[in-house]
Amino acid sequence: MVATENLTAQIFKPQFDYPETSTLIKRIDSGDGSSISALDGEIDSRWYRIINAVLWHWRGLPKLETEAVLSKIAASTKHHTNDKWLDTVVGYQSGNWVYEFLNQAAIWQTKAESFDKTNLTNEDKNNLLNYYLIASELSSIASYPHFKNDELAMYAQTCAYQSYTKALNFSPFLTKELEFKVDNRNVKAILHLPKTEGTCPVVLICNALGNLQIDYYRYFSEFLAPYGFAMLTVDLPTVGYSRNFALSQNSSQIHQAIIEQLPSIPWVDNNRIIVAGFRFGSHIATRLAYLMPNKIKGLFNFTPLIHQIFVDKTLQKNLPNSYKDMLASRLGLPSISNQQLAAELNYFSLKNQGLLNHACQVPVMNIIFEDDKLSNLCEAKLIHSTKQNKVITVSKKQLQKSLHQALAQSVKWMESVL
Numbered sequence: 001m002v003a004t005e006n007l008t009a010q011i012f013k014p015q016f017d018y019p020e021t022s023t024l025i026k027r028i029d030s031g032d033g034s035s036i037s038a039l040d041g042e043i044d045s046r047w048y049r050i051i052n053a054v055l056w057h058w059r060g061l062p063k064l065e066t067e068a069v070l071s072k073i074a075a076s077t078k079h080h081t082n083d084k085w086l087d088t089v090v091g092y093q094s095g096n097w098v099y100e101f102l103n104q105a106a107i108w109q110t111k112a113e114s115f116d117k118t119n120l121t122n123e124d125k126n127n128l129l130n131y132y133l134i135a136s137e138l139s140s141i142a143s144y145p146h147f148k149n150d151e152l153a154m155y156a157q158t159c160a161y162q163s164y165t166k167a168l169n170f171s172p173f174l175t176k177e178l179e180f181k182v183d184n185r186n187v188k189a190i191l192h193l194p195k196t197e198g199t200c201p202v203v204l205i206c207n208a209l210g211n212l213q214i215d216y217y218r219y220f221s222e223f224l225a226p227y228g229f230a231m232l233t234v235d236l237p238t239v240g241y242s243r244n245f246a247l248s249q250n251s252s253q254i255h256q257a258i259i260e261q262l263p264s265i266p267w268v269d270n271n272r273i274i275v276a277g278f279r280f281g282s283h284i285a286t287r288l289a290y291l292m293p294n295k296i297k298g299l300f301n302f303t304p305l306i307h308q309i310f311v312d313k314t315l316q317k318n319l320p321n322s323y324k325d326m327l328a329s330r331l332g333l334p335s336i337s338n339q340q341l342a343a344e345l346n347y348f349s350l351k352n353q354g355l356l357n358h359a360c361q362v363p364v365m366n367i368i369f370e371d372d373k374l375s376n377l378c379e380a381k382l383i384h385s386t387k388q389n390k391v392i393t394v395s396k397k398q399l400q401k402s403l404h405q406a407l408a409q410s411v412k413w414m415e416s417v418l
Contacts, residue, residue: 018151020091021145021152021153022048022322024149024150024334025329025335027324027325028335028337028338029337030324032045032320033323034318036323037373038369038396039279043320045084046086047085047086048082050210050322050323057400060137060218061137061138066141072100073087073096075095076096078096098152098156101139102155104138105138105142108131108135109131109163111131112131112132120170129171131167133167135163136160139159140212142156143160145209146210146239146326157212160214161240165177167217173192173195174192174193174267175193178232180234180258181261182245182253182258187235189258190214191268192217192230193267194229195225199266201228201297201414202230202270202272202273203224203230203231203300204234204255204274204276204285204288205231205276206255206275207234208278209326213240216233219407227411227412229274236280236330238329239330250287251284251348252287259296271297273296274297274418275289275296279302282302282305283305283348285301286360290350293360297417298362298417299364299365299383300364300413301366302367303367303374304366304368304380305379306351306379306382307349307379308375308378310349313338315374316341324341327345331344364384364389367391367393368380368391368393369393369394369396370393370394
């Protein structure tokens with residue numbers, strides 16, 4: 001990714017010649033969809049993007065602050081590409097989604113940069129870590145939904161990675177930027193290491209569609225690291241450091257190559273690998289478990305998407321416009337109809353690919369969410385392990401607390417299978 005010292009200063013200037021995000025994918029047919037879960041965010045017909053305040057807060061962003069940014073966007077009287085959507089202000093200016101979230105990120109970036117970094121105490125380092133992490137997360141949200149041909153989003157992603165890299169300088173944990181070869185091209189991944197002696201087991205994160213690989217620091221620091229697990233993150237095809245790769249039905253291409261090369265990484269035990277899939281990332285993680293059972297010790301899926309969403313045309317039709325556009329962008333389709341999307345997604349069903357027709361050879365744990373329209377118990381039961389099948393249901397009440405408990409159980413389960 002492009003690295004520029006004064007990138008933030010360069011882009012925080014109003015410019016009006018950028019295409020607005022919601023116009024980048026041409027929708028041949030559209031509608032106000034509602035087939036999604038609270039884990040993906042709130043469906044509100046006034047917004048093009050899916051607002052996921054619960055997850056943003058869980059990732060460390062101040063709740064009132066994100067609400068204030070959304071209020072600035074909602075209150076804008078500038079020209080919109082679509083008057084029914086609040087987050088479609090044209091050009092890089094006040095009221096524009098990317099502009100407002102990047103401006104908020106700049107406040108935290110400036111706060112960190114102005115910090116006196118001489119004789120830092122542990123509390124100082126922790127503060128700097130949090131300032132840069134918040135700047136990184138705000139920049140990540142500015143980039144969402146991370147369309148490959150969205151120039152402003154690409155700038156926001158670069159800011160997000162720069163802030164994350166600076167944050168890691170003040171982390172109590174050791175981190176390594178690694179490069180892996182995939183089809184004669186390099187893919188950059190980030191290895192987060194716990195405070196342990198010698199090599200340690202590693203959890204390979206398979207991201208959700210709407211995430212960058214830098215969105216999982218809290219999962220590592222609060223859940224994985226205390227149990228001695230390393231965390232290895234990598235971006236999905238077409239996104240972030242993997243933007244030059246296309247997403248295909250062979251969704252696990254990058255992750256397979258990484259697992260094959262893990263024996264060359266001295267800090268981790270390549271004989272103790274857990275794959276963890278979040279939402280769409282479960283498609284990748286499940287493929288890995290079926291295709292590489294001799295290299296993987298366990299499969300953990302958080303609300304798996306492995307079959308239903310790829311074959312159910314009614315479900316697909318009722319997806320929010322931004323979610324359908326996100327799928328089209330990942331697939332490299334500049335325009336999309338419901339029929340075309342259904343035809344493309346059909347190939348992604350792991351049942352149609354034949355993988356789910358036989359039992360998985362590694363232990364499996366699935367977390368599902370109550371009343372999730374995209375992932376339910378039937379979906380989880382499609383993955384049948386010869387060794388262990390565990391399913392946990394997250395209650396939609398007290399979501400933050402339920403989510404925390406479920407993720408804590410996931411790590412205890414990982415420890416048990418090793």
